[in-house]
Amino acid sequence: MRHITLAASLAASTSMAGAALAQEPFDLGEIVVSGGLSPVAASSLGRSATVLTADDIAQKDVKHAADLLRTLPGVSVSRSGVVGGLTQVRIRGHEGNHTLVLIDGVEAAATNSSEFDFGGLLAADIERIEVLRGPQSSIYGSQAIGGVISITTKRPSEAGFTGRISTELGSDGSSQLGLNVFNQGPRGELSFLTTARATGGFDVSGTPGGERDGDWNETYNLKGRYFVTDTITLGGTLRYVRRNSDTDSDLFAAPSRATLVTDTPATLQVQETFGSVYAELQAMGGRLSNRLEYSFSNINRQGTDSTGAKNADTTGNRSKIAYRGTLALDAATLDAARHRLTFAAEHEREDFKENDPAIVFGPGQLVKRDRAQSAFVLEYQGELANGFDLQASVRHDDNDKFKDFTTYALGLSYRFPNQTTRLRASFGTGVQNPNLLEQFGFFANFAGNPNLEPEQSKGWDIGIEQEILGGRGVVDLTYFSDELTDEIASIFDPVTGVSTPINRLGKSDRRGVELAASLQVNTQIDANLSYTWLDATEPNGAVEVRRPEHEVALQVGYTLPGDKTRLDLQVRHVAGNFDLDFRAGAAAGQRARLSDYTVVDIGFSHALTDTVQLTGSVKNLLDEEYEELFGYSSQGRTAFIGLSKAF
Numbered sequence: 001m002r003h004i005t006l007a008a009s010l011a012a013s014t015s016m017a018g019a020a021l022a023q024e025p026f027d028l029g030e031i032v033v034s035g036g037l038s039p040v041a042a043s044s045l046g047r048s049a050t051v052l053t054a055d056d057i058a059q060k061d062v063k064h065a066a067d068l069l070r071t072l073p074g075v076s077v078s079r080s081g082v083v084g085g086l087t088q089v090r091i092r093g094h095e096g097n098h099t100l101v102l103i104d105g106v107e108a109a110a111t112n113s114s115e116f117d118f119g120g121l122l123a124a125d126i127e128r129i130e131v132l133r134g135p136q137s138s139i140y141g142s143q144a145i146g147g148v149i150s151i152t153t154k155r156p157s158e159a160g161f162t163g164r165i166s167t168e169l170g171s172d173g174s175s176q177l178g179l180n181v182f183n184q185g186p187r188g189e190l191s192f193l194t195t196a197r198a199t200g201g202f203d204v205s206g207t208p209g210g211e212r213d214g215d216w217n218e219t220y221n222l223k224g225r226y227f228v229t230d231t232i233t234l235g236g237t238l239r240y241v242r243r244n245s246d247t248d249s250d251l252f253a254a255p256s257r258a259t260l261v262t263d264t265p266a267t268l269q270v271q272e273t274f275g276s277v278y279a280e281l282q283a284m285g286g287r288l289s290n291r292l293e294y295s296f297s298n299i300n301r302q303g304t305d306s307t308g309a310k311n312a313d314t315t316g317n318r319s320k321i322a323y324r325g326t327l328a329l330d331a332a333t334l335d336a337a338r339h340r341l342t343f344a345a346e347h348e349r350e351d352f353k354e355n356d357p358a359i360v361f362g363p364g365q366l367v368k369r370d371r372a373q374s375a376f377v378l379e380y381q382g383e384l385a386n387g388f389d390l391q392a393s394v395r396h397d398d399n400d401k402f403k404d405f406t407t408y409a410l411g412l413s414y415r416f417p418n419q420t421t422r423l424r425a426s427f428g429t430g431v432q433n434p435n436l437l438e439q440f441g442f443f444a445n446f447a448g449n450p451n452l453e454p455e456q457s458k459g460w461d462i463g464i465e466q467e468i469l470g471g472r473g474v475v476d477l478t479y480f481s482d483e484l485t486d487e488i489a490s491i492f493d494p495v496t497g498v499s500t501p502i503n504r505l506g507k508s509d510r511r512g513v514e515l516a517a518s519l520q521v522n523t524q525i526d527a528n529l530s531y532t533w534l535d536a537t538e539p540n541g542a543v544e545v546r547r548p549e550h551e552v553a554l555q556v557g558y559t560l561p562g563d564k565t566r567l568d569l570q571v572r573h574v575a576g577n578f579d580l581d582f583r584a585g586a587a588a589g590q591r592a593r594l595s596d597y598t599v600v601d602i603g604f605s606h607a608l609t610d611t612v613q614l615t616g617s618v619k620n621l622l623d624e625e626y627e628e629l630f631g632y633s634s635q636g637r638t639a640f641i642g643l644s645k646a647f
Helices: 019-023 054-060 064-070 436-440
Strands: 048-051 073-077 085-092 099-103 126-133 147-153 160-170 174-185 188-202 212-229 233-246 269-283 288-304 310-328 339-354 369-383 387-398 407-416 421-432 455-468 475-484 488-493 498-503 507-520 523-536 552-559 565-575 578-580 591-593 597-607 610-620 638-645
Touching: 054 064, 054 126, 054 188, 054 552, 054 565, 054 597, 064 126, 073 523, 085 099, 085 147, 174 638, 339 436, 369 436, 436 552, 455 507
Parallel strands: 099 147
Antiparallel strands: 048 126, 073 085, 126 147, 160 174, 160 638, 174 188, 188 212, 212 233, 233 269, 269 288, 288 310, 310 339, 339 369, 369 387, 387 407, 407 421, 421 455, 455 475, 475 507, 488 498, 507 523, 523 552, 552 565, 565 597, 578 591, 597 610, 610 638
16 A cells, blocks of 8 residues: 555555565655645645555455455444445544545545445456545535545556456355456557456344345446547546345344344345546646546435335436646646646536335425535645645635535645655645435435534644655654534434434544554565554544544565465454444443454465466454444455456
């Protein structure tokens, strides 16, 4: 993994790297992160960020993208037991809908919840993941007060027609088949990616002899670009996901922990379609870059409850048109510029509708709800004198349903003359509009509140990164603090059985420490370590649930002589996690502490030929029993074997 809080970690890949790469000093300028409206060199970025590259992803050998994020500092993941079930990702103690998720630049969150469900995002077609921590609303608007996760799918890495086909079998009746096809020519490139994954699953309820909860997922991804001239580029992307997951139900007021989650025939079917088209124009001899883009998303969800009756039938749409222009202030081209100014304007519209009258309170909840907003953004990026770099941004949102907001952010980086130590600091404000579900309800047990106010945040961080052992490693330490006001939470009426969202009075505080370290021990051994300490509380002082206090992840890789075989060990420890207790007799809002746990994974990859690779892994090697959500069992020991061929 590459940590970019103050600089990039290892410029050379920690995969089967040669001796020369392991010993050469790192060129930090080669790593670029999309930390703003225009790319920023990692060595200049004032914000806290982490990048997972294609090599990092391959080494982890995970099936779902959420499992890639579990090992990153400042990021916590909770899944409702079942593979493919609701999977929430939180950054720095914020809610899941406080994280903006982009897939090839397209917003992927559902319009009703403003939250992306990571349960259906497979890892097979991902080339790169960027995680920006802290308030990012000054660039991205609502949904980004906790941070941003930007996912880039695979694209051609060499000229001509190339590709890869892969297959895998594993425990619990799991299987996967994938195909990647690429074509790169002098005038453009095209990528087609498809993955189908199925699993018989495991018993989420933990009931002896209980039913297995399985999952089926098929994903198709098409993207390309065409160089019309040396200065004009056209491109686009189209992504389609269809999945079907078995789920179990919460039995509220259950008499015991063992009966809280019960075996049921409940299911969830989801269809997601994302896409975009864009045009780029380089003007003024390369001094001005222009980009005009249209993007859209459509998400359909259908679900059944414990009796097999339908409990969800929804449709949500989002469309956006955006312009971005970047100007070099002090040079003839953007590549040579030390000072850049970017202006952006966008208009977004989103809607949501519940389609089944049997699910809602009444006809009013069947009405399609929509809203729109426009925004204007200004960003400056400057390489200042004496090792200083500055990023500053301001954004104004004009919303047709809420009051207008202006957010801003500053990021400052300073590299010492020794070129091995870097300090960075950032401050930003954020805003999160109530989502459509919170406003209007749509479901029989959840009443909307049209009088909700947007949530607001202020956050800052300061960090230091130190290269060690002659550039073979890096240690990165960050402290952050964030304050959330007007936090939206639901209150439950035990008489009516209905929940209603409200704005809480007071402030919700989040503070913590993030540590990341990477080391190329020698030409054969590499290691990555991350640790997060988090203190997240509600206005009344109660601990925020599903946000562990301590998370530690260690990955060690060993490349055997000959560079054909690699072994990987990953150890992850989680402690101090709480969840709500819904058992009979529990007080409203009562917390239950979940048991601390340690999960150990091992894996290997072996190059059979120059084009054929054998992979294998054992997840949860020690068969640890643990919960990420109260009452939901997690998967035990599993094993996988895979084969892939490049062409």
